[in-house]
Amino acid sequence: MATSSRESRKAKVLEVLNKARAMELHAISQYMNQHYNLDDKDYGQMAANMKLIAIDEMRHAEMFAERIKELGGEPVSQAEGKLTKGQDVRVIFPFDADLEDNTIDSYNQFLQVCRENGDNISMNLFQSIIDEEQIHYNHFDNIAGHIKDLGDAYLSRIAGTPSSTGGTTKGFALPGGGAVVG
Numbered sequence: 001m002a003t004s005s006r007e008s009r010k011a012k013v014l015e016v017l018n019k020a021r022a023m024e025l026h027a028i029s030q031y032m033n034q035h036y037n038l039d040d041k042d043y044g045q046m047a048a049n050m051k052l053i054a055i056d057e058m059r060h061a062e063m064f065a066e067r068i069k070e071l072g073g074e075p076v077s078q079a080e081g082k083l084t085k086g087q088d089v090r091v092i093f094p095f096d097a098d099l100e101d102n103t104i105d106s107y108n109q110f111l112q113v114c115r116e117n118g119d120n121i122s123m124n125l126f127q128s129i130i131d132e133e134q135i136h137y138n139h140f141d142n143i144a145g146h147i148k149d150l151g152d153a154y155l156s157r158i159a160g161t162p163s164s165t166g167g168t169t170k171g172f173a174l175p176g177g178g179a180v181v182g
Contacts, residue, residue, distance in 0.1 A: 009117035014073040016110035017064050017122060020129075022080035023103055024061035028054050029083050030099070034092050043089060043155070044163035046143070049172060051163075053136050056171035060129050067125055089155065093144035100137035104130055132173035139172070 031054035039047035065075035087095060107130045114123035146154045 009119070010071055012117050013114050013119045013122050014068060014071055016113045017068050017071075018073070018076045019080070020107060020110055020126070021061055021064040021068065022076050022078060023106065024057050024064060025077070025079035026081040026083075027057040027099065027103070028061065029079055030081075031057060031096070033083060033085055034087065034096070037085075037087070038089065038092070039163045041089065042160055043158050044161040045158050046089070047163040048165045049139065051165055052170075052172035053139070056132055056136065056173050059171060060132070063125060063129065067122055071122075090147055093140045093147060097137055097140035097144055100133050100140060104133050104137060107133065135173040 031050050035047050035050040035054060038044075038050055068075045084095070107126050111123050111126040111130070114120075114126060
């Protein structure tokens with residue numbers, strides 16, 4: 001009886017871990033698509049930071065996959081959600097802030113599922129990733145605010161900046177990460 005209950009609790013945790021992994025896979029695709037578009041439009045600094053945030057999301061997807069494997073599950077490989085292409089620079093950042101805000105809300109719910117099912121390791125994993133998603137949200141929301149308040153003056157300051165992130169794989173949110181500051 002105890003084994004059945006334990007297996008049931010583990011299945012609930014695996015379900016939310018896989019939902020989170022699918023969300024991360026979507027974010028990776030979305031942010032890399034935006035990175036390419038921003039780079040093509042010569043918004044280098046924005047493109048560089050978008051790439052670094054996508055790298056953070058790649059790390060998150062891998063962390064979820066590793067935890068899923070530790071629990072004996074199989075990580076999903078299908079992204080959740082549809083890729084939105086061809087967005088104007090003025091649309092990208094409020095769109096992404098909304099994505100991150102929804103992710104934070106979902107992950108807080110998933111964290112509760114882990115807590116209720118006695119999995120502190122997965123709960124702590126969600127907490128650490130929520131902290132990084134909050135950094136992403138703050139960045140996207142700040143850029144959206146600058147574009148809204150300053151418009152073309154802000155965008156012209158960014159145009160022509162370099163998009164190179166160098167050889168970093170640290171991403172945006174990690175200490176010592178490669179966030180491009182202008």
